[in-house]
Amino acid sequence: MLKLSRRLQTIAGLVPQHSRVADIGSDHGLLPVYLLQTGRSDFAVAGELNEGPLQAAVRQIEAAGLTGRIAARRGNGLAVVEPGEVDCVTIAGMGGALMAAILSEGMAAGKLEGVTTLVLQPNVGEDLVRRWLLQQGWYLAAERLVEEDGKWYEVLLAVRIADAEACSTMLYNPTFLPLDRDEEEKRRLLLHMGPWLLRQPSNVLRRKWQSEADKLRKICARMGRSDSAEAAEKQREMEREIETIEEVLGCLQTDKRSFS
Template identity: 60%
Template sequence: MLKLSKRLQTIADLVAPGTRVADIGSDHALLPTYLVQTGRSPSAIAGELNAGPLAAAKKQVKEAGLEAKIDVRQGDGLDVLQAGEADAVTIAGMGGCLMAAILSRGAAAGKLDGVRELVLQPNVGEELVRSWLLDEGWLLTAEEIVEEDGRWYEVLRAVRSSDADALNGKLYDTSFLPSGIGQERGRRLLLRMGPLLLRRGEPLLGAKWAHELEKMEYICRQLSLSETPEAKEKEAGLRRDMDEIKEVLACLPMDKRSCS
């Protein structure tokens, strides 16, 4: 039985049992191989654009004896998928901007017709993926965070729902955040940090953002060395962002502290 990394295992665990999966940017096809091996998915499509990873994916599937159940295809993003071929789409290991672009282009071409579930793991730019899901009427149902080899990854699961607009309205309600942040900034923070992660007070979220705040502090110190108005303005903006993030983290349920 194939053993997955913590990151890929987290993704696999969020795929609903019994779903036909299309894994986009599948690399070595580890995820679809595991899903079919374990019986979580009856069949899968492994899509890969580049020749090297495509060959590796085909080798993996052949060695697992799953060529009849996993179709390895070469193509750009969701181009490998036809409408109705998959119940779920997984995309992992790329930036949020690229991921949102792949989803937009695929949706416009009808590639997501019949797809009921998306499991997405952006390496950066998680807020761009959440914004896409929100704008396109997908309901965010799960968010997980995992640390692996010194890096932090967020995994998002979204589904189609006839009540998506109403449920998303509740999900992105900012009333549980510190009142001084305001609705507009609060909405941006929810998109950036994850509404479900924040609401449940995910402990790893604090660790991830402590690391991010260190990076932001370093940038601020570098900007402070410049006397240009642009640098000063950018530093001030970053400082405001940092203060808001710290204020939100201080109010996580796990901290048992007051948000007033």
């Protein structure tokens, strides 16, 4: 059986049992092979745009003896699946803007027909993915934060449910954050930092955002050596963001309410 990285293992753990999965941008096909080997999935599509990784996925699938149960297909985004063919889509390792675009294009083409679960791991722009889910009527059911090789990865589980709008309204309720900020800013923070991650604070979450604040401080220090008005304005914006991060982390240490 394949051994996955912690990141891919976390993604696999959010795929519902006996799903028919489309792994978009599958690279070497590790995730679909693992899902079939563990019995978590009954059928999978490994979609890949580039020929090199696609052939690597084909070899991986053949070596695992899963040729008849995993279809390796070349294509852009969700173009590799037919409407109703799968009920779960996984997309990992790309930017949030690209991920949202793939989902939008797939939805417009009817490729999300029959899909009830999305497991998404954007490398950057996580807020863009959360915003897309919110706008398109998906409910963000869970979030995981994984630290691996000095990097942090957020994994988002979204589902189709009848009362998604009401549940999302509760999830992104700005009153959850006890900060002296207006409601719009609090919602921005929930989208930016993750509503479930903030409701279930961990040491990994704190390390991630302390690291982000440290990066901003270093940038501010460099900008402080510039005489331009533009640099001064950007420095002030970053200083405000650092202050906000510190406030959020401070309230998480003292206010560990769970969502219900």
